[in-house]
Amino acid sequence: MASPGSGFWSFGSEDGSGDPENPGTARAWCQVAQKFTGGIGNKLCALLYGDAEKAAESGGSEPPRATSRKAACSCNQKPCSCSKADVNYAFLHATDLLPACDGERPTLAFLQDVMDILLQYVVKSFDRSTKVIDFHYPNELLQEYNWELADQPQNLEEILMHCQTTLKYAIKTGHPRYFNQLSTGLDMVGLAADWLTSTANTNMFTYEIAPVFVLLEYVTLKKMREIIGWPGGSGDGIFSPGGAISNMYAMLIARFKMFPEVKEKGMAAVPRLIAFTSEHSHFSLKKGAAALGIGTDSVILIRCDERGKMIPSDLERRILEAKQKGFVPFLVSATAGTTVYGAFDPLLAVADICKKYKIWMHVDGLMQSCNQMHASYLFQQDKHYDLSYDTGDKALQCGRHVDVFKLWLMWRAKGTTGFEAHIDKCLELAEYLYNIIKNREGYEMVFDGKPQHTNVCFWYVPPSLRVLEDNEERMSRLSKVAPVIKARMMEYGTTMVSYQPLGDKVNFFRMVISNPAATHQDIDFLIEEIERLGQDL
């Protein structure tokens, strides 16, 4: 798959800068970069024109290491007087860094060099001439490098090399042609915020140890509640480690609201509870039901229409059915943007049904009384500040990662209007893709009509299948097409997009556009790449 020597450090072979006739963008960029970033400028340029080419020429599969370190100094004097040249990482270890005595200097040099590696990666991430992934099978990758942990420490040169190697094999999730997941793209302000979060290195237990972050979570959640329409932003909330845990929270809250005694007595004390969600909803609902002692059998999947939206009449029918059996409907989890089709359930119709039958509709709230355990070692009630800011007892976790700063800083940088513009652009690109492929030979849409969200679901039908009748054999062959194209995409490293089956639909591509770096040209590229990689199937 991965051709040796075509990795992270070999700018020359990938973007054309190694060709003296074609200086390419790298050279121009280098001229600019050298002006202002003390570390990265010199190093990158040395790589572009110096050691990197040698490394590429040598063509070894060994990750280029010593070369990259040497590149920090590109003069001919030995010993040289270049910046950083006198910090010899081969003789330094973690114990030489802060808080060691005299640790400031090696620490600043080391962290700056790590940063230079990261900045190079960032720049490469957005370069369409680089690969999205340098793919290796797990066993290959395990053998490609020594990843094992040992008793003895390694020196800082080795540590910097590990950073380079890790990024060499990483997926460039910010690459303009990475479309693989719902979440793609690398936001520069978000990245800066995440670095700051790492540096602040605290957690969300209490106001005491995360004063700013707790306040920012308060401000951000209030703003979000305002946007979804709660008067004055009233209500409660908490950041959780992902959507699956959030869905579990919804289920916990619905159950606690109806039967608060469940907290002490468990499910033994309550009747059989039934939750309802659409057949296109996220699998975490079932996962949550399994974990919470409700059981997956008690999650009823409501039928969807052709576009993936929950059918309200089917919901009402199943609620009545459950009640007739003596079960207690306690939760309807509606979906606003399903995972695969990007469909929005008819929220108002669902809300009417929930109101009619007094069933909790998936809205966060009631967190604290549901989860709190009053751990006295953590949530002392005699502290000297307003304890309502100690949010830790609301969460399922004890310590909680600081997630808010990234969102908050991005929000400040973009404004609400900036997020709107980004979403509009993604919707426009989804429609652009839809308009191209809906009538294009070799493509079939999974459902008719414009996409409701940024998901575009389609099959690519290779020429050999186009002549077949619509029977089981064709289906069986079609189901194998997307996996092969996807595998080839990864092997070439040119782009990535996800596929899956759903219900009676065999494997289809699910293109979700969220990447801020994607343009019309990248959509065009994707279509052509699918055809290039799939036409012989």
Add this chain to the structure above:
Amino acid sequence: MASPGSGFWSFGSEDGSGDPENPGTARAWCQVAQKFTGGIGNKLCALLYGDAEKAAESGGSEPPRATSRKAACSCNQKPCSCSKADVNYAFLHATDLLPACDGERPTLAFLQDVMDILLQYVVKSFDRSTKVIDFHYPNELLQEYNWELADQPQNLEEILMHCQTTLKYAIKTGHPRYFNQLSTGLDMVGLAADWLTSTANTNMFTYEIAPVFVLLEYVTLKKMREIIGWPGGSGDGIFSPGGAISNMYAMLIARFKMFPEVKEKGMAAVPRLIAFTSEHSHFSLKKGAAALGIGTDSVILIRCDERGKMIPSDLERRILEAKQKGFVPFLVSATAGTTVYGAFDPLLAVADICKKYKIWMHVDGLMQSCNQMHASYLFQQDKHYDLSYDTGDKALQCGRHVDVFKLWLMWRAKGTTGFEAHIDKCLELAEYLYNIIKNREGYEMVFDGKPQHTNVCFWYVPPSLRVLEDNEERMSRLSKVAPVIKARMMEYGTTMVSYQPLGDKVNFFRMVISNPAATHQDIDFLIEEIERLGQDL
């Protein structure tokens, strides 16, 4: 509390460098720093000797902003030709950064400037002459700065200012005198690894999108299982977002092992389950029981001895009691290092009892079959690589934060021996503290004998209380001492250490030593500071 102008940027007033008679360490450091870090050197030095002093003199409560930006250029030529001076952030927005056309240059300048802010914070974190915290009450802090989110974007100058301001009010968790939580200290290699993790910006769903990180989790968990004694490191595991979720996993697994049908049928299909844990165990056990539909009443707290260790005979008695009632004991959660005392339950004796009654003892395993939901959109079974590396379906979450790289890189940098040395040092410091205060006037130990772990639990008894008899009034007054001392610590910002009550013991200090920056002198300082702040109570 927080004196205006004494914040993050005012080096001059805090470390003595503003005093021309006393150049202090900052000046010396500056001379070194200027040599090799293009950005930070100039800027820090300008701050130390130039603009920062002016800012400090002006004494406004406004966070110093324009000054700090200007500091990037310290020459007198306007327009100057200094590095970065021509990047005017006031006219740049997030939309000018990558992936924008011509975005590389402002992006690299912006990220480098963020990094300079972070590096300054790192250096200050280890400086004993700086405050651990610049404390403000929540309402003060809310009003101190405009944290609100708005419709319109802000420019990058404002974004950089937000970064500075956020760090100004942050707790320095790496400060040598920060002892507030179990987790303290800022590791330089860990920090570098976390920055890289942020930059790689992927998640642990599948091997497909996190090839290296999935492998590193595999390697690291295997190594950890080897260390705890599983033959050949066999077994399974996963990183989870904290200990509370891990404890919930233990409970899920124990239940699933005994009654696999609970996944589909829920708790209605199983008899009443009982879990056992010590009265000193972490509150997350009860939190887990509440969430999982087991109920907190079904968690039996086993008595501990004076040192906080579970009493095996009490465990066996309570197991028999539960069985006699027709309940099913399914889990004993033993603790190796309790939260408050740092006690180790007698694991072998507990294991014997678990074996005798066939009860699951808290050990991770069986993850996947317990939690998996086979979401076809994510975990396609027809992918082209070894699917055992798609670990996502083991977790309660769907997307999962990349936590492993930080640990892995630190492990490579320190070696197992480095971690051992760190733990030994912490144990030695705990014993040092114990030896000083055990016979010192005004101190009482919460339990007798050397600390078993790095937790040292003690009361400080102010002179006015030393003459009182050991009665209820004394207890009541003693319970108010630690909260006041802690509040004063935070207001002065000199150190932080946690306190809490436990059972019939009123509020006591729980000093847990984990900070790699802490020295004997910092322990001495803590003792003197407690006396200084508490002697009048």
